[in-house]
Amino acid sequence: MGQVNDETPVKRRDAVLAWLRGRAVVPAVLAVAAILTGAYSLGLAVDPYVAPASTAASPSASATATPVTRPAAQERARRNSEPMAQPITGPNRPPLPEDRNGPFGSRMTTGMSYVALTFDDGPDPNYTPQALALLRRYEVRATFCLVGENARRYPHLVRAIVADGHTLCNHSWNHDFALGARGRTVIENDLRRTNEAILAAVPGEKISYFRHPGGNWTPGAVAVAREMGMTSLHWTVDPQDWTVPGAGSIAATVNAGAHPGAIVLLHDAGGNRQGTVNALRSILPNVGRRFLLEALPAGIDQPPRFGLELPLHPGQI
Numbered sequence: 001m002g003q004v005n006d007e008t009p010v011k012r013r014d015a016v017l018a019w020l021r022g023r024a025v026v027p028a029v030l031a032v033a034a035i036l037t038g039a040y041s042l043g044l045a046v047d048p049y050v051a052p053a054s055t056a057a058s059p060s061a062s063a064t065a066t067p068v069t070r071p072a073a074q075e076r077a078r079r080n081s082e083p084m085a086q087p088i089t090g091p092n093r094p095p096l097p098e099d100r101n102g103p104f105g106s107r108m109t110t111g112m113s114y115v116a117l118t119f120d121d122g123p124d125p126n127y128t129p130q131a132l133a134l135l136r137r138y139e140v141r142a143t144f145c146l147v148g149e150n151a152r153r154y155p156h157l158v159r160a161i162v163a164d165g166h167t168l169c170n171h172s173w174n175h176d177f178a179l180g181a182r183g184r185t186v187i188e189n190d191l192r193r194t195n196e197a198i199l200a201a202v203p204g205e206k207i208s209y210f211r212h213p214g215g216n217w218t219p220g221a222v223a224v225a226r227e228m229g230m231t232s233l234h235w236t237v238d239p240q241d242w243t244v245p246g247a248g249s250i251a252a253t254v255n256a257g258a259h260p261g262a263i264v265l266l267h268d269a270g271g272n273r274q275g276t277v278n279a280l281r282s283i284l285p286n287v288g289r290r291f292l293l294e295a296l297p298a299g300i301d302q303p304p305r306f307g308l309e310l311p312l313h314p315g316q317i
């Protein structure tokens with residue numbers, strides 16, 4: 001009390017004015033922010049996929065199922081100064097927390113509590129329909145990383161994937177394991193050709209992810225994908241189903257390795273994938289009982305911000 005009485009009237013007046021200004025400014029700022037972000041913010045507020053803060057904060061801490069090469073501090077500093085590829089969000093989906101913990105700044109977790117199944121190398125006329133049927137039965141949506149040649153050959157399967165609500169991902173034109181080591185023009189032409197083949201089947205769809213063949217990431221491949229508006233998508237759980245270890249082995253690895261935020265690497269093409277399909281009969285009920293199994297967000301057109309239209313990239317249009 002003594003301190004208050006010692007204050008001069010001028011000091012007290014200034015203090016009151018400062019307090020009033022604070023009271024007036026904060027709601028005004030919030031109101032402007034709410035107007036600017038509009039329904040987008042409202043969508044986030046009611047979205048059921050928002051994970052607890054503790055889960056979303058450091059999902060990669062537990063994402064150790066597959067050891068990855070940590071980039072040097074210099075590379076980390078460089079990539080952190082770059083914008084994110086965008087868009088890792090979607091209609092009625094919250095933006096995913098940033099995750100560049102995969103090789104060369106690729107994403108290796110969902111960053112949320114849900115688990116994402118990903119299927120590479122398709123579409124395939126034998127295994128893709130089987131995988132789609134099982135995913136449909138368990139009401140699970142996944143992410144399909146398509147090879148351009150296969151998309152061109154089986155456009156009806158690309159349409160079936162999209163019709164079931166799955167998310168699309170670019171897996172290169174013809175699965176060139178060394179693509180990332182080639183010149184950036186070669187990489188860009190390859191990814192663009194692949195996107196065009198996919199979009200020829202499903203015009204207007206979003207292709208917001210790129211997965212390098214074999215996970216042979218290079219800084220160049222990640223950079224080109226980012227410039228084209230695609231997030232480089234690595235993984236956290238790898239049952240090595242391409243080695244055809246049998247359905248039991250595939251299911252055991254995935255069921256044991258699933259954890260919040262995990263991205264699971266599977267293949268629905270590129271060889272005998274009946275083991276992978278059969279493993280889904282275990283994975284879908286087992287993992288699905290413990291975690292929400294969901295596709296990565298398909299992506300949305302980049303919204304205008306503060307009156308400025310940010311440039312759109314091919315994968316976002």
Ligand SMILES: [Zn+2]
Binds near residue numbers: 175214
């Ligand atoms: Zn592949």
